[in-house]
Amino acid sequence: MSADRTCIIFYLLATVLYLIHNGNSQEADHCFPPEFLESLSMSMKITKAGFHRDLLYTVEWGEVDHDVKALLVQKLPSGVYMDEYQLETLRHDTGLEVRLDSKVDLEAPEYLSTGFTALVFLSGKHEATVPVHGRYHRPADSGVERVTVELESPRLLVRSDKCETPRAVSPHHEATEAPCDVSNHSVCSWLEIRRLQDTGSVSLEIPVGDSSMMLSVCVGTLLTAALSCVFLLRSIWRHGTF
Template sequence: MFRCCLLVTLLCFIHRGNSEEADCFPSEWLKSVSMSVKISKAGFHRDLHYRVQWSKTEQEVHALLVQKLPSGVYMDEYQLDTLRRDTGLEVLLDSKVDVEAPEYLSSGFTALVFLSGRREAVVPVHGRYHRPSDSSKRVKVELESPRLLLRSEQCERGVAVDAPCTASNHSICSWTEILELEDHAGVSLELPVGDSSMIISVCGVTVLTTVLCCVYLLRNIWKHGSF
């Protein structure tokens, strides 16, 4: 709980500044920066593939993705902890996520994906159950493109964004937000939706099956049980 409260407070510092001041990196080098986001797998359990590229530089560059996610999907913090232990990838969520709640009882959240020491990341994301519908069999969930922030230890001025330094160090560092990217489109996924026209028949069959099973069990208990 303390970790979540602290992260929410730190996220309040993530703000855009004057982009004209973002001269920590040469303008020609910034043109080489690119980012791609893809989604793989099917059904309710997907993977978000992030890839950030830039040309060779003498500076050690750290990358941070600020990904906003709608109420239709969620990330499992326990799964992310396992991913951190197994691969070293660090992802922070700005709020506690109820993995059992349906879409209509949930709210969106923000994930911070730290790419320090790497340029690619695969982050699991899961779809939530939506309200049943009698007009649509599937629902489309849109995920907007993440904000890309870069930071270098050699760069201490001309910044555009303040954000947490790392996933484990919650102090604030100065980052440069990359605004002009070639592949800056979001991704989407389709999730199956329950058929509301089948509610009566499904409930009827469920109740009937339950009653028959109870009758069968009571009959055998009465016949073979000792009282």
């Protein structure tokens, strides 16, 4: 085979490989076209009252020719917690997919707790209702009946199995990595929709005790316990049994 023919064959192979690679790149680029990205919207609101609330998330997007998976990355302060056992039950009963980034002490008060992050997966869904619970706070000064806990808006990430590596198409969209799904420890590439970061926080008010009543409550509790003990001892002395 002559050198010229070898060069021609090599050039043709290189051209074919380039066209294949370029075609795949264009397909990846168009996985989330600009009109789809502009159609994305997100809202969060809180329902119910008292210590036990629900966070209602809604994510909307326009039509696209492949499945879209959305992920909400929600940071939560020490004033609230999520019950991983309740979330596991809801996963089996309703399909809710929430993963916590760390173990959460369900009994600890606010001043002995730390914040954590919840990952809310929306696999083909547009809504999720996630239960959240208020922690007990330190008693406040007289006249203060409630404390306010602020919940910042979550980060919104999207991906599709059609796109192996979503690309940042503008300063408002950035490629990042996060767990692929609620039960998988592997990491996938996601596209973060940065323009929706400031969609608005929500807050909840949690009842707190009155510190000025601490002495009277302690005295009342001790008196009640003492009287109960006296009554029980008297019953035992008289009857030899309860």
